[in-house]
Amino acid sequence: MIPRSFEYHAPQSVSEAIELLQKYGDTARLLAGGHSLIPMMKIRFAEPEHLVDLGKVAELRGIREQGKELRIGAMTTENDLIWSTLVQQKCPLLVEAARLIGDPQVRYKGTLGGDISHGDPGNDHPAIMLALGASFVLVGSNGERVVAADDFFVDTYVTALEPDEVLTEIRVPVLAKNTGWCYAKLKRKIGDFATAAAAVVLTMKGDTVKEVAIALTNAGATAFRAREAEDSLRGKKFDDAAIAEAARLVMSICDPAEDLRGDVEYKTAMTGEMTRRALRTARDRAI
Amino acid sequence: MAASPDLIEREAALQGLGVSRLRKEDARFIRGQGTFIDDIKLPGMLFGAMVRSPYAHARIKSINKDKALAMPGVTAVLVADDLRPLGLHWMPTIGGDTQAVLADEKVCFQMQEVAMVIASDRYTAADAADMVEVEYEELPAIVDPHKAMDDDAPIIREDIADKDEVSHGPRTHPNHIFTWEAGDKDATDAVFDNAAVTVKEEILNPRVHPCPIETCGCVASFDKVTGQLTVNVTSQVPHLFRTVLAMLSGIPESKIRVISGDIGGGFGNKVPIYPGYVIAVVASIVTGLPIKWIESRIENISTTGFARDYHGIGELAADKDGRIKALRFFALADHGAFNSHVSATKLPAGLFSICTGSYDIPTAYCRVDAVYTNKAPGGVAYRCSLRVTEAVYLIERMIDILALKVGVDKAEIRRRNFIKEDMFPYNTSLGWTVDSGSYHNALDKVLKAVDYEGLLKEQAEKRANGELMGIGISTFTEIVGAGPTKVCDILGIGLFDSCEIRVNPTGSAIARFGTMSQGQGHATTYAQIIATELGLPSDEIQIEEGDTDTAPYGAGTWGSRSTPVGGAAAALAARKIRAKAQKIAAHLLEVGEADLEWEIDRFKVKGNPTQTKTMKEIAMVAHTGDLPEGMQQGLDASEYYDPPNLTFPFGAYVCVVDIDRFTGETKVRRFYALDDCGTRINPMIIEGQIHGGLTEAFAVAFGQEIPFDENGNHLGNSLMDYFIPTSFETPHWETDETVTPSPHHPIGAKGVAESPHVGGIPCFSNAVVDAFAHLGVTHMDMPHSAYRVWQQCKALGIDKHADT
Numbered sequence A: 001m002i003p004r005s006f007e008y009h010a011p012q013s014v015s016e017a018i019e020l021l022q023k024y025g026d027t028a029r030l031l032a033g034g035h036s037l038i039p040m041m042k043i044r045f046a047e048p049e050h051l052v053d054l055g056k057v058a059e060l061r062g063i064r065e066q067g068k069e070l071r072i073g074a075m076t077t078e079n080d081l082i083w084s085t086l087v088q089q090k091c092p093l094l095v096e097a098a099r100l101i102g103d104p105q106v107r108y109k110g111t112l113g114g115d116i117s118h119g120d121p122g123n124d125h126p127a128i129m130l131a132l133g134a135s136f137v138l139v140g141s142n143g144e145r146v147v148a149a150d151d152f153f154v155d156t157y158v159t160a161l162e163p164d165e166v167l168t169e170i171r172v173p174v175l176a177k178n179t180g181w182c183y184a185k186l187k188r189k190i191g192d193f194a195t196a197a198a199a200v201v202l203t204m205k206g207d208t209v210k211e212v213a214i215a216l217t218n219a220g221a222t223a224f225r226a227r228e229a230e231d232s233l234r235g236k237k238f239d240d241a242a243i244a245e246a247a248r249l250v251m252s253i254c255d256p257a258e259d260l261r262g263d264v265e266y267k268t269a270m271t272g273e274m275t276r277r278a279l280r281t282a283r284d285r286a287i
Numbered sequence B: 001m002a003a004s005p006d007l008i009e010r011e012a013a014l015q016g017l018g019v020s021r022l023r024k025e026d027a028r029f030i031r032g033q034g035t036f037i038d039d040i041k042l043p044g045m046l047f048g049a050m051v052r053s054p055y056a057h058a059r060i061k062s063i064n065k066d067k068a069l070a071m072p073g074v075t076a077v078l079v080a081d082d083l084r085p086l087g088l089h090w091m092p093t094i095g096g097d098t099q100a101v102l103a104d105e106k107v108c109f110q111m112q113e114v115a116m117v118i119a120s121d122r123y124t125a126a127d128a129a130d131m132v133e134v135e136y137e138e139l140p141a142i143v144d145p146h147k148a149m150d151d152d153a154p155i156i157r158e159d160i161a162d163k164d165e166v167s168h169g170p171r172t173h174p175n176h177i178f179t180w181e182a183g184d185k186d187a188t189d190a191v192f193d194n195a196a197v198t199v200k201e202e203i204l205n206p207r208v209h210p211c212p213i214e215t216c217g218c219v220a221s222f223d224k225v226t227g228q229l230t231v232n233v234t235s236q237v238p239h240l241f242r243t244v245l246a247m248l249s250g251i252p253e254s255k256i257r258v259i260s261g262d263i264g265g266g267f268g269n270k271v272p273i274y275p276g277y278v279i280a281v282v283a284s285i286v287t288g289l290p291i292k293w294i295e296s297r298i299e300n301i302s303t304t305g306f307a308r309d310y311h312g313i314g315e316l317a318a319d320k321d322g323r324i325k326a327l328r329f330f331a332l333a334d335h336g337a338f339n340s341h342v343s344a345t346k347l348p349a350g351l352f353s354i355c356t357g358s359y360d361i362p363t364a365y366c367r368v369d370a371v372y373t374n375k376a377p378g379g380v381a382y383r384c385s386l387r388v389t390e391a392v393y394l395i396e397r398m399i400d401i402l403a404l405k406v407g408v409d410k411a412e413i414r415r416r417n418f419i420k421e422d423m424f425p426y427n428t429s430l431g432w433t434v435d436s437g438s439y440h441n442a443l444d445k446v447l448k449a450v451d452y453e454g455l456l457k458e459q460a461e462k463r464a465n466g467e468l469m470g471i472g473i474s475t476f477t478e479i480v481g482a483g484p485t486k487v488c489d490i491l492g493i494g495l496f497d498s499c500e501i502r503v504n505p506t507g508s509a510i511a512r513f514g515t516m517s518q519g520q521g522h523a524t525t526y527a528q529i530i531a532t533e534l535g536l537p538s539d540e541i542q543i544e545e546g547d548t549d550t551a552p553y554g555a556g557t558w559g560s561r562s563t564p565v566g567g568a569a570a571a572l573a574a575r576k577i578r579a580k581a582q583k584i585a586a587h588l589l590e591v592g593e594a595d596l597e598w599e600i601d602r603f604k605v606k607g608n609p610t611q612t613k614t615m616k617e618i619a620m621v622a623h624t625g626d627l628p629e630g631m632q633q634g635l636d637a638s639e640y641y642d643p644p645n646l647t648f649p650f651g652a653y654v655c656v657v658d659i660d661r662f663t664g665e666t667k668v669r670r671f672y673a674l675d676d677c678g679t680r681i682n683p684m685i686i687e688g689q690i691h692g693g694l695t696e697a698f699a700v701a702f703g704q705e706i707p708f709d710e711n712g713n714h715l716g717n718s719l720m721d722y723f724i725p726t727s728f729e730t731p732h733w734e735t736d737e738t739v740t741p742s743p744h745h746p747i748g749a750k751g752v753a754e755s756p757h758v759g760g761i762p763c764f765s766n767a768v769v770d771a772f773a774h775l776g777v778t779h780m781d782m783p784h785s786a787y788r789v790w791q792q793c794k795a796l797g798i799d800k801h802a803d804t
């Protein structure tokens, strides 16, 4: 439970952080809230020689509204999200998800940027980002690029981030009118990752589904969208049969890893169940 | 007659028996000023870190220390060969077996101790532990105890392979530890052969861990000049610890001082003597420097003092009305690789034979077979009073199963079988004498409080709608307070306990005990007992335990034994003092002793209430020359108490659950716990113990388990997986009581801390199973995690929505 020794760096700016990443190559890791990285270091699963702490980089904090987007600094903590009236009003799904993450300690330290960058399919924000259609600003030695959430999650612990890139900002579209949302998460206890979870963003037009996004947590190697299920709902009447069909389609593409939370069958069934619940709640909130 | 204001005031000033006096320990704990083991820092102290086996069963081919020793700050790397010349590479266990201190040529469980690195700080020690190179040859492992005694089973303990016995009778297989039985087998079999109704069920108590908030650890400090060994240690049994160390090391017991400071929870995890302690002692003797060894959380869950792993088979025989005629219980006990848990010499299966429970069962037989497996050693821990949890779980589950079979309500079947109030003291068919009880009364009170009839009605309606609602009842009898020395000893030392009281001239007092608090609040409650007995305010009575240099010898705190044994010693020691005080009072008042009567805090002359001597006055006189002829100065006494019997607390619990058939999640809607622990010393502390014990029962019932794969690898040994409920998961507890004093205890008190755990676990299980009872389910093994409950729903075909 004691990490290997490492050197600690505390850059004051993103450019300084990038310089350090370039200098130390793959012996360096960025440190945000530390609540994924440090546990891995303690069991010596991760053994970085250099930790580059983003904690003192002021430009990575803050939440603001710009046009039809919320722009959220990568170092914004879960509690910052939960307590932000702007986020509560413009993107309540993010608040709902953040409240379901870890425990109070984790939410004080863990950051939105870290949760996304870690590339863990069990983390909650990746599915939220996919459902919201978010995009990420990545800054590296070659400058800045903006990557859509849909193109970001590559494999377990693998993302579109280059070794010398820093995720600086998360851009989240403000929810449209008549749009409901829900994150339904099944977990064993406070502080646990999802056994299964589904994020839904749903825009209604009368009884019909105008637009829908469904994204799943811990149901495969990365968080992913259930596109066939979305297609089955789009333009259709929202009724029990439609929900059942969407849940069936969701379950047909689940490929969760067995662990103590359950086997493949249970986790698949629970992903279907969470989808049903998220859809119903999102619909109720859309009207 | 109403008591006068003066009497009430004097009584209140004592803060004695029956008062919810605030805990004296809390002032330091809430300020962060407790002294736990890792707070001990001694000059020159070095740190030990363990090198542990990655395999559950393997031969050690070589160990290379060179790289570790070459690291700056590393003092030593100790392996079995280093301890061998001292004869300390193996040690006796308190279960009558021997255990490898450091793996001797082979490892028998994953994470077994292979080497200890001693270094200048814990970080260096951890780094160096990684650099010790051990070459293993993996062997096939036994994880399932049912396979331990197969003909072709690999031999786990080669060191004792040809021994016919390891302390507890003949062995039939190299992986067999003992077979223990109680009751009359032939008579029981005969009743079963002719019974109108019989039921049988396999019932598992899975391997769990008490997981105290503070892990185990020690600081061993040997002074080469004086030859004095001081060990600060998280031990619930400091005196036994010292005796074992003396036996092991050859150091005179008088030169060993064991100090148990504040302990962050024990729950039986801190009773055994662990290899880490012994190696720290050896390392300190060798280096002459203090050595600290502290477990990590993963080490704690994986290697020290687990609980249970009892694979039971319960059988009951009854008449057609559900009156039990005979009981036959078996258990296969997985003790892991060494038989090292606490056990009384004559009771290797502990107090398992309390399994007849609260019921009048004329004929019974039980048998326990204990085996070695390639898992960490242990089995007795966790608010269990030596296998009582397992025993009570079996009977409380089986009586529900019988109720289903004969079609009698689960409350009614209990009433039909209870030991009646006029039958106490009651001799069970397995040899115990249950001291006192009032079972019908307790159950009726609880059923009324929860509106049992209303709950049954609601359940019927819910069932008609396809919803799952369960009502669980548990009416348990515990057995605590080991124990009469004629029945219980450990390594030959009887399980008495002791108290020494010294009253100072100004009327304050200090009392020392052989027990050891780990959160039970002894400093608060012992003082209350003495306050009432002596008429001195409890706030002026200082309680000390845990320092073997000052405390009288005793067997420590486990098995809810402190109040039954230590508390009795306190009352009797105090009575000796009061008897002397009475002589002094008679002398001062110039009357005969028989002319005096005791009133709260003073003696008064019968018929002349103005003629009095308070205990405080007497305390001063006891230190003067104005004493009866021939009497020595001083006002002190000690008592070594060997109880005539154990005590038998009991309770009636009801649990109501709602189950989500689509996810398998269980919501505990209501939990009502009535406990009867005899005389109540401090109701607030009792309630705290009940809350804690119920919460741990909830944890066991709904989530705790130490799982392994088929090669003996741990699958979930950190708090990421191991379930410790937070306030968020924990149900709301409603508590209640009846008071049926123990007739043989000086103040009528019984133990209580284990009752909620022992009685709570079956109550939860009974509620969960009851939710499925109308669908033909008779039993479901713990833990009732959402995943496992969902599997039950799936097996019944009720996990799917109507639209699929």
Ligand SMILES: Cc1cc2nc3c(=O)[nH]c(=O)nc-3n(C[C@H](O)[C@H](O)[C@H](O)COP(=O)(O)OP(=O)(O)OC[C@H]3O[C@@H](n4cnc5c(N)ncnc54)[C@H](O)[C@@H]3O)c2cc1C
Binding pocket: A029, A030, A031, A032, A033, A034, A035, A036, A037, A038, A039, A054, A074, A075, A100, A101, A102, A103, A106, A109, A110, A111, A112, A113, A114, A115, A116, A117, A118, A122, A123, A124, A125, A161, A165, A166, A167, A168, A191, A192, A193, A194
């Ligand atoms: C007990 C516990 C329970 C938890 N439960 C949940 C849960 O239910 N749901 C959930 O989603 N998470 C959970 N977590 C994880 C937690 O939310 C983490 O905080 C989060 O996953 C990582 O964020 P962080 O800020 O702590 O990042 P860190 O741990 O510091 O970093 C994580 C990884 O991301 C990289 N990184 C961090 N920031 C950046 C950046 N700006 N640019 C590029 N790379 C970066 C780091 O180099 C590292 O590889 C839990 C953690 C714990 C300890």
